[in-house]
Amino acid sequence: MSWRLFLxxxxxxxxxxxxxxxxxxxxxxxxxxxxxxxxRKAAEEYPEADLVFVSPMRRCLETAEVLxxxxxxxxxxxxxxxxxxxxxxxxxxxLTGNVHYQAWIDSGGTLPFPEGESxxxxxxxxxxxxxxxxxxxxxxxxxxxxxxxxxxELRAACVVHGGxxxxxxxxxxxxxxxxxxxxxxxxxxxxxxAGGSPExxxxxxxxxxxxxxxxxxxxxS
Numbered sequence: 001m002s003w004r005l006f007l008x009x010x011x012x013x014x015x016x017x018x019x020x021x022x023x024x025x026x027x028x029x030x031x032x033x034x035x036x037x038x039x040r041k042a043a044e045e046y047p048e049a050d051l052v053f054v055s056p057m058r059r060c061l062e063t064a065e066v067l068x069x070x071x072x073x074x075x076x077x078x079x080x081x082x083x084x085x086x087x088x089x090x091x092x093x094x095l096t097g098n099v100h101y102q103a104w105i106d107s108g109g110t111l112p113f114p115e116g117e118s119x120x121x122x123x124x125x126x127x128x129x130x131x132x133x134x135x136x137x138x139x140x141x142x143x144x145x146x147x148x149x150x151x152x153e154l155r156a157a158c159v160v161h162g163g164x165x166x167x168x169x170x171x172x173x174x175x176x177x178x179x180x181x182x183x184x185x186x187x188x189x190x191x192x193x194a195g196g197s198p199e200x201x202x203x204x205x206x207x208x209x210x211x212x213x214x215x216x217x218x219x220x221s
Contacts, residue, residue: 002195003137003154005208006047007165010055010063011037012186020091023084023116023163028058029066037066037187045216047191049157051140053133055079055164063187064159074136078129081161085116109180119167119179126167127204133158134194134201156194165189172208189214 012033015022029037040046046067054060054073057080064073086100095101100114112118137154144152158164162184169182169190184190192211200206 001138001141001198001201002193003141003156004047004191005194006049006155006157006189006191006214007168008046008063008067008157008159008189008214009162009165009184009186010057010059010159011066013059015089016186018091020089021084021087023081023088025089026058029062033186034062034066037063040187040216041067043217046214047155047157049155051137051154051156053079053136053156053158053160055081055160057081057161060159060161064157067159068157074133076129076133076158078125078132079158079160079164080125082119082122082163083113083116085113087113087116122163123167123171126164127171130168130172130206131201131204134196134206137194138198138201169208169211172206173211174207174209175211177211184213188216 011029013022013027014030015025015027017030017032049068049071052064052068052071052073053076054064056075056077061073087095104111104113110119133156137156141154165184166179166182169177170179173182173192182190190211190213192208194206194208196206
C-alpha cells in the first residue's frame with residue numbers, strides 16, 4: 001500500500017517566538033502563530049486530507065483545528081515532542097555557559113538531553129507511532145474498498161512537532177538526509193509518499209519517498 005503523507009509542524013507558540021526549547025511544555029499557539037495559519041488556510045495553501053493525525057500536545061491540536069476544522073483528529077501519543085530535560089523552556093542566551101549545553105553543542109546535537117531523552121529513544125518512539133498510524137491507514141483503505149467506490153490514494157496529514165518530522169524523515173526517508181537537514185519552521189513541513197507492504201509495515205519497515213517541502217506563496221515573495 002502507499003499513501004500521500006503531509007508532515008506539518010504546528011504553528012508558532014510564544015516559546016517558539018522566543019527561540020526556547022519547548023518539548024514537554026504544553027503551550028498553545030500564540031496570536032501571531034494562529035494568524036499565520038489562518039492566512040495560509042484562507043489562501044488554500046495547505047493540502048486536503050482524508051485522515052488527520054496529531055500529537056496530543058495543545059499546539060498541535062489547535063493547529064489541526066485551524067487547518068482541518070471539523071475533521072476528526074486521531075491522536076498518536078508517540079508523536080509527542082522530545083523531552084529536552086534541563087534545557088526545557090530555555091533559549092540559547094540563557095544556556096550560554098552551561099557545561100551540559102556546551103557539551104551537547106560540541107557533540108553536534110547527538111548527546112542525550114541531560115535528564116531528558118536521547119535522540120535514539122525519541123526517534124524509536126516517533127517511528128513506532130508512524131507504524132501504528134500506518135495500520136490505521138490500511139484499515140481506512142480496506143473500508144474504502146468495501147464501499148466499492150473505486151480505489152484512490154489516501155491523503156493523510158500529520159500535525160506534529162519539528163523534532164517528530166526530523167525523526168521520521170531521517171529514519172524512513174529514502175533520500176539519505178540527516179536529522180537536522182529536515183528542520184522546518186512553524187506551520188511548515190513536507191509532502192511525501194509513504195509505502196510498504198502489510199508485512200513490511202508489520203516489521204516497522206516503511207519508506208518515505210518523493211520528499212518535498214510544502215511551499216507557501218508568502219515564502220516566495
